[in-house]
Amino acid sequence: MSTIDFKQLWQQQPTPETPDAREIIGKADAFKRKLRNKLIAGNVLLLATSVFIVWVILHFEPEYATTKIGALLVVSAIALYVIYSAKMLWLVKAVNPDEDLQHGITSLVALKKKQAFIHTTVTNLYFGLLSVGIFLYMIEYASRMSGFMAFTVYGLTAIWFAFNWFYVRVKTMKRQHRHMDDVLQALLSLQKQLDPEKEM
Numbered sequence: 001m002s003t004i005d006f007k008q009l010w011q012q013q014p015t016p017e018t019p020d021a022r023e024i025i026g027k028a029d030a031f032k033r034k035l036r037n038k039l040i041a042g043n044v045l046l047l048a049t050s051v052f053i054v055w056v057i058l059h060f061e062p063e064y065a066t067t068k069i070g071a072l073l074v075v076s077a078i079a080l081y082v083i084y085s086a087k088m089l090w091l092v093k094a095v096n097p098d099e100d101l102q103h104g105i106t107s108l109v110a111l112k113k114k115q116a117f118i119h120t121t122v123t124n125l126y127f128g129l130l131s132v133g134i135f136l137y138m139i140e141y142a143s144r145m146s147g148f149m150a151f152t153v154y155g156l157t158a159i160w161f162a163f164n165w166f167y168v169r170v171k172t173m174k175r176q177h178r179h180m181d182d183v184l185q186a187l188l189s190l191q192k193q194l195d196p197e198k199e200m
Helices: 006-011 021-060 065-094 101-142 147-194
Strands: none
Touching (some): 021 065
16 A cells, blocks of 8 residues: 555544554644644744834834844844744645655654754754844943943843743753654554555
8 A cells, every 4th residue: 555545544444453543643633733823823923023123113213223233133033933934834734644644754754854953053043143133132222221230131131041042942842842753653653554564
């Protein structure tokens, strides 16, 4: 069997070899929907943030060039992340294991590679641009504060970035990798049950 049509399989009597086919495909579909919704929500939030930043710069007309450069770097970081997230959305759309298991597995492997690229290269660039942008943006406003207050604001911002980089980012990446690996392994196991001669 070169391709496995689950719509036809589900109409047949269940066999002892495939008792959990519906559950596995349901898990893959649920993962796909959840990931798609997260990507869409994240992109909408990031785009709204970019619009707000541009509005602030145009409305308040900062005096320092560093403020404008900082805002530009932040918007660039957001644009970079949104572009790659949008590419992931196309890969998520291609994951359809209920129609063709082999194609679903291949699409999920491609999605996993894209996710790994985003979690490393894109996220590093995003955080780098965002950090530099925010610190440049703050110079104008920090210059109007006392030395202690400016130090406190910069210190708290640095702690916030460190917390996001070393804890939130790592925890999120591990959770997403684990969920994707679970779904992929379940689909590969199902493929092996249904077609033992088929190899990835």
